[in-house]
Amino acid sequence: MRLVKQGRIVEDRFVRWLDDAPVPEGVAVIVPHTRLLAEPELARRDAPTGVIWPNDRKVAELAPYVDRLALIALVFPVFKDGRAFSQARILREQFGFAGELRATGQVLRDQFVFMLRAGFDAFEVTKDADAAAFAETTRRYSIFYQPTGDGRRTAASARLGRVPAAAQAGRQRALQET
């Protein structure tokens, strides 16, 4: 499994902490959602904390934590299950989540562009070849029809010569990817 961020394979600075053992200080961890809900104070740790949020629960439940979590990992249990795309957009565009939004599970190369546009900025990729092809894949499309929070140029805005105001927050992130 490779972690891809900003178009490159990177080391994962987070550790998955999946059992009930006490969470170590000073270590960036990702805990299951049940853990976070049972111990909400985990979000107030000094060290970065992330959560794995299942794709069949409303992300609105994360609203109280959105300003404190360093990472939210969303899940694609199979690649054709696209619920996390909606979760990602809601987290970014409605709740303003600004931390790392990570795609996990079965993530196909051909979905990277969609995921970037939906607000993901980190990808757990199972095929090495896909990880290597990430940058090339995400450059496939120069234009899109519909606005998301990613700040990418849309056909509508290009046609009218202006950039949608709502996209400003995502613009920096998007420009870094490509």
Add this chain to the structure above:
Amino acid sequence: MTSPLEQKLKVKGPVVVTANRLRDGIVIYRTGNGGWTTDLGAAAIVTTTPAAQELLKVAVADDVGAVQAYVAPVELTADRRVLPGNLRERIRVAGPTIALPAAADECSALPVGA
């Protein structure tokens, strides 16, 4: 003719494993020596569920040779010929049962079914 891709496997007579060739989609049958043939007469025939499951498993694993493999019934005639065992398989061998528009007959490699 419920889509065989949705059926549970229950072998009650002679069967073959059939699929479509990846590159062009034409109908093919699994042979006894790990390959594929377009000739039903050259297909491997099995008669038990475990044998069919095994043949299917190996066929499905050949992801580059073939697509959508499944188990299909055949009929063995008295003079040892192998015929498709239901209407769906007859159509796969002989083509649509209707005449294709005139121009099509010139390009068709398959005989047009009656």
Add this chain to the structure above:
Amino acid sequence: MYVYDEFDWALLEQRVAEFRDQVRRRLAGELTEDEFKLLRLLNGVYLQLHAYMLRIGIPYGTLSSEQMRALAHVARNYDRGYGHFTTRQNIQFHWIKLEELPDAMGYLAQHRLHGIQTSGNSIRNVTTDQWAGVTPEEIEDPRIWAELIRQHTTLHPEFSFLPRKFKIAITAAAHDRAAVKIHDVSLRLYRNDAGEAGFEVGVGGGLGRIPYLAQTIKPFLPKRDLLSYIEAILRVYNQYGRRDNIHKARIKILVHQIGVEKFAEEVEAEWQTIRTGPLALEPSVIAEIATRFRYPDYEALDDNPDALTSARLTDRAFATWFNACVNRHKQKGYAIVTLSLKPEGGTPGDATAEQMDAIADLADRYSFGEIRVGHEQNLVLPHVRQRDLVELWRALDAIGVALPNINLVSDIIACPGLDYCSLANARSIPVAQELTRRFRDLDVARNLGRLHINISGCINACGHHHVGHIGILGVEKNGEEFYQVTIGGRADEKAELGTLIGPAVPYGDVANVVEDIAAAYLELRDRPEELFIDTVKRLGVEPFRERVYATRQAG
């Protein structure tokens, strides 16, 4: 006709390049079939019984003559010389090779044709009235809205992996020729009492295993809110539609499960968070799209030129065709002409490459280079000068598309069925062909009046049998083909699902059953002008059932 700009072109070219790479990876074994299947479906590529099938989308059923020639070229060079027009205003090619697909699609892309999202769990072709833009009874051209939705839903990053396919249809006329009520989202553009134009939005229509008609969740939606509201519907569906069972994954099931009021509330809640965002349709955006819709430079002509009037009086064959196939146009001196792709003994909706080329030429000559495809699987030339009708008729007759059977019993809608499709349980085309032979006598057909027969080869209902006046569904019983027959369905603004008249009958008996139903209608109607569908409404199914099953097993 919508004219592409550089952005539309860029997206299409990039998509074609991406698919070429995906095919390469598949043929090289770098992608498994499981991974590739989803990707090829997003480009309209199915695997059928004998070969791959390519479904090309025809946005809102509008084609240019240049595009029709491109389809003919593909039929000739990549297929077996013909194509099949479908019940969703698309075209299918049944004999495609995967390894040739990138070239075929590259060629089509040069003519703004593609299979993007014509299959798979994606948002499909937005369909509409085949008379859009030219019928006097619409309030405005719905195709501009269809184009806005098309763009918004093409390669949408959030909604490319829905629980199931998603179909949207739009109508702007009192008579619904787009069958909107059987779609996941139905849109009816109309004027409210204040004279404002807006949309009645319905959700949850769909046929298949469990058919439903769409229910209204927004009686009047201002134009400005169209995309944001659809986005809200999709977001609710994407999150809550079932993922565990493909037979229960359409939005119609979700609406039924939680109730239409609750569903409307969920959509409303989501919508309120986005309605004033970037999806709000500024008049400038709408106007910008509208500028790329080109309309013909109509001449100033009078209605009913002498030559036409006289031909209608003196040439019986022409008059027959005129009455069946020609309809009023909103522009004086013009007419809408329907071409029948339902010849006797033919496959409903099929056209040869030669016919496609000839129709393209006729479109250039007589229809400002424009052709329409209807969900009834016929074609339309939408801008014909009335004074050209006689000449056009002769030319149409010469290529076999002037049979005056539009909306009659032999104008059958049928899916490809078991002759082609790997999902089918039974054949549909030979059933349709036999029926066209039984009802070949046009006097008989005219006496029966408007009578829509819809045939599906399996429960997926691509032939829309649930909403046929007579619906025929192929099923399998002990390895034999049987057919369930329903009557009383309607696909228009008075949409209804048909009712089963009795136990399934074998393949050899279907045509007899239809003849018996027709005979029953002639006996039961209260006057010649009462349409079949109205007789069924008036009397119910029982009198038909009695007569049809009097000599058959009541099962």
